Amino acid sequence: MRLSFILIENLEIDLYIAHKLIKMTMGDDIPIKAFMSAEDALDHIAFEKEKKTDRTIILLDLMMPRLNGADFISLFEALPDEITNKYQIVIVTSSMNKAELDRLGNKKIVETVITKPLTQEKFKSILEQIQIDTN
């Protein structure tokens, strides 16, 4: 299965780490698109600019100025099914608001919720959860 990634994160360092971890684990050829604003990411997805792969994983930060992660999810959910069903969202956050995380984690399109920092171990567990052979 061909995979691609979309990163939505306003902190430079976290963006860099996620980028590095994906390349380290999956190899240099894996397509990654990084966005520092959720609005730009939403445009990219809504206008179907994402490269055609079998599935795209969105690593989504929650606490971002302007359009935050939770609002992004609401807007994303409103997109047509033929767009959204190519995606799976993984929330990557430093938030400790359990109620909010439970609420978002229970959404159909949200695969899982990961607490920052994103590490190799956590990234591998994400891949396992999406049932993909990492080798």
Added chain:
Amino acid sequence: MSDKLKILYIDDEPDNLTGFKANFRTEYRIYIAENTIQAIEHLQKNPDIRVIFCDQRMPGKTGVEFFEEIRTAYPLPIRILITAYTDIEATISAINRGNIFRYIRKPWIQQDIISAIEEGNKFYIANSMLAIKNEELQQAYTELDKFAYSVSHDLRGPLTGILGAIDVAKEMSDINELKELLVLMEKSVFKLEDYISSMHDYYSSRRGELKIVDIDFNQVAEELKDVYRIYTTTNKVCFEATVNQPESFRSDELVIKMILNNLITNAIKYQKKNFENKKIELNISVYDGLATILISDTGIGIPETHFEEIFNLFSRATSHRAGSGIGLYNVKGGLVKLGGSIDVSSVLGEGTVFTLVIPSK
């Protein structure tokens, strides 16, 4: 006349009303009512009535019933029942249902009424103070909530970033990649340090008393230029300051510097990337006891829809270079303490001008 305490007296006997008014009109502003309908009209027109005296025995409605009825709509005035009967039942229900402050036996003597008004007024003032303190406490709670939220983002965020970077760094062998990562880690550390120093500003500006001294804006501007020389040189920003101060100016120097520091740091931080003529202008003029300070930049600008909220605690107007959301809140707080004001005008992509007006103390 307006300084007099407002007293409302309700009695169905007109003689009692005129007698009451005649006795106390020089000391207090007296409103009289023959029935409870008139009484409520007075309360509607004069929400600042302090003490209400009401006769217990009236046709239609007893004093206790009246007090019980107005308790929710007019909770502030002090309620005092006047009764001709040493009726223990009426008194008990007056206390329980009408929540009265005192009761006075009829026929009343002047001294009883005066003492009831004075004591009632003290109680009213204490209650009002309590309400104000409650509101302040509520505000403090709200800010504490916001603080708790911001701790997880602004303190925990950079920290988890550094932790994540360390985890990745363990697997890296390319020294250049490692250095790249170190630069990012350094940025996170600076962010933490920034946050802590603005928290410090926040608390000292809230708790501290003002220290009024003579302020020489020429000297302040020179200091600012020195402090920001490193940043303006490395970021290739031209920083110009002009001061026109023909008269003396008195204010709190630390607060003024805190305000200017925050605004200039923002002006440096929110410059456009890859723009040739980055510029910040500081213009201070003092006339007729007013300092007018203009800080303009050629930065990314602020959308007009955000003008109001940028001064709120933990608000951020931009998604790309997020600050702590405390800086402008501190600026506003500082200006309030100095009795000054701030205005912002901005064109997206062109720049921002902050205009401050501060009166000399």
